[in-house]
Amino acid sequence: MQPSPRAYVPFVSVDTMMQLVHRIGLRQMMRDLAACIEEDFLRWTSFDKTPRVAAHSDVGVIELMPVADDALYAFKYVNGHPKNMKDGLQTVAAFGLLADMNTGYPVLLTEMTLLTAIRTAAMSALAARHLARPESRTMAIVGNGAQAEFQATAFQAVCGIDTVRLYDIDPAATAKAMRNLAHSGLTVHACHTAEEAVEGTDIVTTCTADKQFATILTDNLVGSGQHLNAVGGDCPGKTELHQDILRRSEIFVEYAPQTRIEGEIQQLDPDHPVTELWQVVSGLAPGRSNARQITLFDSVGFAIEDFSALRYIKEQVQSAGIEEKLDLLADPEDPRDLFGMLQRAAPGLAA
Numbered sequence: 001m002q003p004s005p006r007a008y009v010p011f012v013s014v015d016t017m018m019q020l021v022h023r024i025g026l027r028q029m030m031r032d033l034a035a036c037i038e039e040d041f042l043r044w045t046s047f048d049k050t051p052r053v054a055a056h057s058d059v060g061v062i063e064l065m066p067v068a069d070d071a072l073y074a075f076k077y078v079n080g081h082p083k084n085m086k087d088g089l090q091t092v093a094a095f096g097l098l099a100d101m102n103t104g105y106p107v108l109l110t111e112m113t114l115l116t117a118i119r120t121a122a123m124s125a126l127a128a129r130h131l132a133r134p135e136s137r138t139m140a141i142v143g144n145g146a147q148a149e150f151q152a153t154a155f156q157a158v159c160g161i162d163t164v165r166l167y168d169i170d171p172a173a174t175a176k177a178m179r180n181l182a183h184s185g186l187t188v189h190a191c192h193t194a195e196e197a198v199e200g201t202d203i204v205t206t207c208t209a210d211k212q213f214a215t216i217l218t219d220n221l222v223g224s225g226q227h228l229n230a231v232g233g234d235c236p237g238k239t240e241l242h243q244d245i246l247r248r249s250e251i252f253v254e255y256a257p258q259t260r261i262e263g264e265i266q267q268l269d270p271d272h273p274v275t276e277l278w279q280v281v282s283g284l285a286p287g288r289s290n291a292r293q294i295t296l297f298d299s300v301g302f303a304i305e306d307f308s309a310l311r312y313i314k315e316q317v318q319s320a321g322i323e324e325k326l327d328l329l330a331d332p333e334d335p336r337d338l339f340g341m342l343q344r345a346a347p348g349l350a351a
C-alpha cells in the first residue's frame with residue numbers, strides 16, 4: 001500500500017547519501033557543513049541540550065544523542081565498537097531523525113554512518129580554523145581507519161592543509177588511506193611511527209579506536225604551537241593522549257558536561273579549566289592566544305553537530321528531489337479512526 005501523500009517521511013538511504021555527496025562534491029559539503037555548524041554554534045543558547053545517553057558493554061557503547069530548538073527536534077543513534085573492524089563491521093554506525101516540534105512528526109530519517117564521518121571531519125576542521133595557527137599547512141593523522149580520509153579532506157577544504165602524514169599500527173590501514181587520497185591534490189606521506197608522522201606538523205588528528213586508556217601521543221611528541229584534534233577518545237575509559245599533554249594545552253570542548261564524562265579531560269580534575277568552542281566562535285572567549293601555545297580540541301561529538309548535518313541534508317535532498325518516501329507514520333484521514341484504517345486494510349477489503 002502507498003503511504004498517504006501527507007504522511008510519508010523523507011528517507012535518505014546510504015545509496016542516496018552517496019549520490020548527494022557526489023552531486024555536491026565532498027569538499028564543498030565539508031565547507032557547507034562547517035558553515036552550518038558555525039551558524040548553530042552562534043545560537044548555542046537557543047538549543048535544549050543534554051549529554052548523550054549511553055549504554056555501555058565490555059566491547060562497546062550505543063548512544064542516543066538528542067537536541068532541540070523551537071522548531072526542530074533531532075536525535076542520532078550511534079555505536080562505538082572498536083572490535084567490530086576485525087569482524088568486518090564498522091566501528092561506528094549511525095542513523096538519525098529530524099522532527100517538527102509543532103506536530104511531533106518526523107520530517108527526515110537518514111543514514112548517518114557516512115554523515116557522521118563527514119560532520120565529524122567538518123567539525124574538526126572548523127575547530128582548527130578557530131584554534132590552529134592560520135599559516136598551518138601540514139597535518140598528521142594517527143589512526144587511518146574509516147574517519148581518516150574524511151579528516152584529510154575537511155582540513156584541505158576548510159583550513160587549506162596541503163600535506164598529510166599518516167600513521168596506523170596496521171600498515172594496511174595506512175596503505176588504504178594512501179590509495180584513497182592519491183588524487184586528492186594533497187601531498188601524502190606514509191610514516192612508520194607516530195613520532196615520524198607528528199614531528200614538525202602544524203596540526204595532529206588522533207582518530208584511533210581502542211576501548212582503553214591508550215597513549216597514542218606522549219608528551220615529548222608534541223611541540224609548541226601545534227594544534228591537536230583528539231577525535232578517538234570519546235567514551236569513559238577510552239582516551240588517546242597522555243595526561244601531561246593535557247596539562248600543557250589550552251583545552252577547547254564542545255559541551256563541557258558531556259566531554260567531562262567522555263573526552264580526554266576525564267583524566268583531569270572535574271574543575272580543570274576548559275573553554276566551550278561556541279564561545280570562541282561567538283567572540284565571547286579567546287581561542288589561541290599566541291603562536292607557541294598548544295591548543296587541544298577534545299572532540300567527542302555533540303548533538304548540535306548532528307542537528308546541523310540533518311537540517312543541511314534535509315534541504316539538499318529536497319532541492320535535489322532524490323529523497324525516498326518512507327511509509328513510517330500511520331496517518332488516517334480522520335485522526336481518530338486509526339482502528340478503522342486498520343480494518344479497511346484487511347485482505348480482500350478495499351482500503
Ligand code: NAD
Pocket residue numbers: 080082085091092116117120142143144145146147148167168169170173207208209210214215216230231232233234299300301302
Ligand atoms: P576504525 O576502527 O575504522 O579505525 C581506527 C584505526 O585506529 C584502525 O585502523 C586501527 O588500526 C588504528 N589504531 C588503533 N590503535 C592505534 C594506535 N595505538 N596507533 C595508531 N593507530 C591505531 O575507527 P573509525 O571509524 O576511524 O573511528 C576512529 C575513532 O574516532 C573511534 O574511536 C571512534 O569512536 C571515534 N569517533 C569520534 C567521533 C567524534 O565526534 N569525536 C566521531 C566518529 C568517530
